[in-house]
Amino acid sequence: MATTEELISALQSAGYRLTPQRRAICRLLAGTDTHPTAQEIYEQLKPDYPSLSLATVYNTLETLVNLGMVYALGSAGDGRVHYDADTQPHVNLACVSCHRVVDLPSEHISALEREVSSSSGYRLLGARVLYYGLCPQCQSSTRLGRDA
Amino acid sequence: MATTEELISALQSAGYRLTPQRRAICRLLAGTDTHPTAQEIYEQLKPDYPSLSLATVYNTLETLVNLGMVYALGSAGDGRVHYDADTQPHVNLACVSCHRVVDLPSEHISALEREVSSSSGYRLLGARVLYYGLCPQCQSSTRLGRDA
DNA sequence: ATGTTATTTAGAATTATTCCTAGTTAGGAG
DNA sequence: CTCCTAACTAGGAATAATTCTAAATAACAT
Numbered sequence: 001m002a003t004t005e006e007l008i009s010a011l012q013s014a015g016y017r018l019t020p021q022r023r024a025i026c027r028l029l030a031g032t033d034t035h036p037t038a039q040e041i042y043e044q045l046k047p048d049y050p051s052l053s054l055a056t057v058y059n060t061l062e063t064l065v066n067l068g069m070v071y072a073l074g075s076a077g078d079g080r081v082h083y084d085a086d087t088q089p090h091v092n093l094a095c096v097s098c099h100r101v102v103d104l105p106s107e108h109i110s111a112l113e114r115e116v117s118s119s120s121g122y123r124l125l126g127a128r129v130l131y132y133g134l135c136p137q138c139q140s141s142t143r144l145g146r147d148a
Numbered sequence: 149m150a151t152t153e154e155l156i157s158a159l160q161s162a163g164y165r166l167t168p169q170r171r172a173i174c175r176l177l178a179g180t181d182t183h184p185t186a187q188e189i190y191e192q193l194k195p196d197y198p199s200l201s202l203a204t205v206y207n208t209l210e211t212l213v214n215l216g217m218v219y220a221l222g223s224a225g226d227g228r229v230h231y232d233a234d235t236q237p238h239v240n241l242a243c244v245s246c247h248r249v250v251d252l253p254s255e256h257i258s259a260l261e262r263e264v265s266s267s268s269g270y271r272l273l274g275a276r277v278l279y280y281g282l283c284p285q286c287q288s289s290t291r292l293g294r295d296a
Numbered sequence: 297a298t299g300t301t302a303t304t305t306a307g308a309a310t311t312a313t314t315c316c317t318a319g320t321t322a323g324g325a326g
Numbered sequence: 327c328t329c330c331t332a333a334c335t336a337g338g339a340a341t342a343a344t345t346c347t348a349a350a351t352a353a354c355a356t
Contacts (some may be wrong), residue, residue: 008257015353016302016303017301017302017303017353017354018353018354019302019303019304019352019353020344021303021304022219022303029231033251034248034249035231035232035240035249036205036231037231037290038231038344039267039342039343039344041231051304051305051306052305053304053305053306053307054305054306054307054343054344055304055305055306055307055344055345055346056303058306058343058345059303059304059345060343061231064170064231065231068181068274069233070232070234070272071231071276073231073232073242073249075277075278087282089276091260091264093264093268093270103181104264104265104267104268106260106263106267107263108256108259108260108263109260109307112254112256112257112260112277113279114238114281115254115255115256116252116254119254120252120283121251121283121284122241122243122279122281122282122284123281123282123287124279124280124281125211125213125214125216125217125280125281125282126219126220126279126280126281127219127277127278127279127280127281128219128276128278129260129275129276129277129278129279130275130276130277130291131261131264131268131272131273131274131275131278132232132274132275133270133271133272134270134271135268135269135270136229136269136270164333164334165321165322165323165332165333165334166323167321167333167335169324169334169335170334184314186312186313198333199336199337200335200336201335201336201337201338202313202336202337203313203314203315203335203337203338204312204334204335204336206313207335212319222319227355232353235317254328
């Protein structure tokens with residue numbers, strides 16, 4: 001879990017200005033293990049920051065996600081729900097450069113599913129296991145791949 | 149990947165009626181490895197089913213998801229995006245009924261990550277592992293939990 | 297302290313999803 | 327095969343999430 005300071009200095013070293021609103025959002029994110037929505041963040045901060053706008057919450061969250069400091073759970077990047085008739089456990093691998101998504105057969109994923117199922121008590125209905133990174137081709141052909 | 153027949157008979161044996169619209173949606177889902185949105189399904193079927201309504205697509209998808217035959221990628225059960233400042237690979241568990249998202253410590257997830265990393269050749273940058281289901285409380289308090 | 301420019305705000309606009317109601321239909325009973 | 331009725335669909339309205347816009351504000355380098 002990132003600390004408040006890590007989130008803030010990630011913004012700072014990426015050249016973003018440190019506004020009270022951004023600090024507050026970082027503090028809230030680092031200080032909770034619930035997974036708030038933009039609306040919930042807005043409502044929790046509103047009493048202390050009466051002028052806070054929901055748009056600012058969305059903007060700051062987008063920035064933090066782009067910096068890789070925060071995950072956006074749900075939304076496959078575009079805010080829409082995608083449906084998949086393949087209910088066999090499998091791994092999706094997305095290339096952040098060429099945007100292709102491939103399936104990957106995995107031995108460990110069924111073990112993971114059994115572990116999740118038995119240790120949580122949930123009746124599992126589905127899963128999204130998505131890794132993202134640079135595919136082999138893009139590692140050799142993009143600036144990101146050579147530098148990172 | 150579920151076949152058209154499996155999807156259709158899942159609907160049938162759960163007591164749902166087999167309408168041409170539902171058959172068409174099942175056929176489309178089983179016949180693609182893209183991950184269409186409700187809107188895309190609607191647009192692809194519209195030429196052959198000019199009277200088809202988007203609401204029917206949403207209703208059918210919800211039914212199939214509740215039957216566990218189709219995954220809804222993205223959306224932690226509600227239509228909202230949840231944010232998580234913990235960027236260490238970990239398992240998120242979302243309850244489709246009460247919409248709470250919890251973290252789950254897991255032994256197998258690091259093994260999975262090593263497997264993905266070595267077998268894919270990707271330079272991994274991050275991961276999102278989200279399971280959907282019914283939490284223990286909602287299993288006892290909802291119709292879904294009792295029937296499924 | 298000042299200027300530059302990124303950021304915030306408030307509200308409107310846009311987009312995704314769900315809800316509602318009247319009419320239609322699938323599938324079992326006869 | 328035909329009828330009956332609960333289940334389903336269509337279409338549009340309603341709701342909810344997110345993004346956009348333009349003017350006001352404030353961070354930070356100098």
